[in-house]
Amino acid sequence: MRGIVKGVSASLQPKWLKNASLIPLSPSCSFCSQIIKSPSLLSLDNTADDWPSEEVGISSTKEISNSNSFDAKILHGRTIAEGIRSRIAREVRRMKESIGQVPGLGVIFVGQRRDSQTYVRNKAIASEEAGIKFKLVTLPENCAGYEICNVIHRFNADPSIHGILVQLPLPQFLLCICPEQHLDVAHILDVVTLEKDVDGFHPLNIANLAMRGMEPLFIPCTPKGCIELLLQSDVEIMGKKAVVIGRSNIVGLPTSLLLQRHHATVTILHPFTSNPQAVAREADILISAAGVPNLVRGNWLKPGAVVVDVGTNPIE
Known part of the structure; x- marks a missing residue:
């Protein structure tokens, strides 16, 4: 099983991406390092779990510094986000010039939850700024679980949609009726094909996130x-x-x-x-x-x- 999961990343790349040298999927690629600072998780696993001896004691190891060394400061998330979006926009333009395609994001929004509306609106704005195709399907709060799955299946089969996002949490009403239809949230998320699970909620992506020596397709x-x-x-x-x-x-x-x-x-x-x-x-x-x-x-x-x-x- 370990070998199968580990080989998922390469085998599930869409054909257009396999042929594009511009944007490989590996989180450790130079493209990713130009946009974000987060290293690949596999590179972090190179740090060995070597416990200090009893004579040395954990508190005296060099890797763990005194917590009082922190300096208070404001973390400017908006500025960082704007920089990342700007770099993504440049790469999307290069991608369009190179292979004639841009990334496509399909979003499914159920109900009228206010914070979710804000998140979806921000995703639409960010996608537009970056040149990413954004397709939103809105469903009523009292929709059936199979209706969500039908939209997911359409997005799975759409070659212009490379990422699928089901806006969570789903309405409580839907969660109440889904068990009778054998459709809970986990089942709905499992319908999203692994290579398009940009939210990283597919069970295999979460499993790979939890396991050292593994790298999820998406976080x-x-x-x-x-x-x-x-x-x-x-x-x-x-x-x-x-x-x-x-x-x-x-x-x-x-x-x-x-x-x-x-x-x-x-x-x-x-x-x-x-x-x-x-x-x-x-x-x-x-x-x-x-x-x-x-x-x-x-x-x-x-x-x-x-x-x-x-x-x-x-x-x-």
Whole structure:
């Protein structure tokens, strides 16, 4: 099984991409390194898990510096994002000139959730700015699960669509009726062909994210953005204590997995965590992805902690 999964990346490249020397899929390629700072996960696995001897003690190893060495500063995510989009736009133009095609993104949006509307709108704007084809299919909140799957199948078969995104979370009403149709969220996401799973939620992509020595075809974008924000802001991750608030399949879980791949010591806070304030105060890096406004207070943080707020919460 290991050999099969490891060989997925090359075998699932679409034909037009196999013939294009301009943009290979490997995360370690020069194209990717020109756009983002995040290294390939496989390159991070080269760091051996060599535990120090009892005489030396973990606290004295050179790799783990004092957490008080952090300097407080603002992480300018908007500026970093604009730079990445600008570089992507240049590569898309080169791609169009070279092979006569541009990337295509198909998005499925169910219902009228306000934060999801914002996310979808921002994706449409970013795609337009980068020259990426953007196709949105909107379905009513009371649609049946098979209707979503039908749209996914159309996108799977469309050669002009290279990435498919089902905007999550899906409406609760849909989740209630889906079990009767044997269609839960996992089943719906599994319908997306692996090579077009740009959200990185396919079970194989998540599995490869979790396993050392493996490289997913795609990494969920919000966790990837958090890591890129930290790296481009020169925040050291290796050896640091990272606390992730929230354990959703969309953000919390993959963020914790990705931080672990970057050699942070990771703790997840969830609604059943005892004394979450005390746990949060241990964090060198704290990422809040709970979807609850005003959850993290100043007394949850130690001086110099790096804080990333992932959530978007409408406040009346």
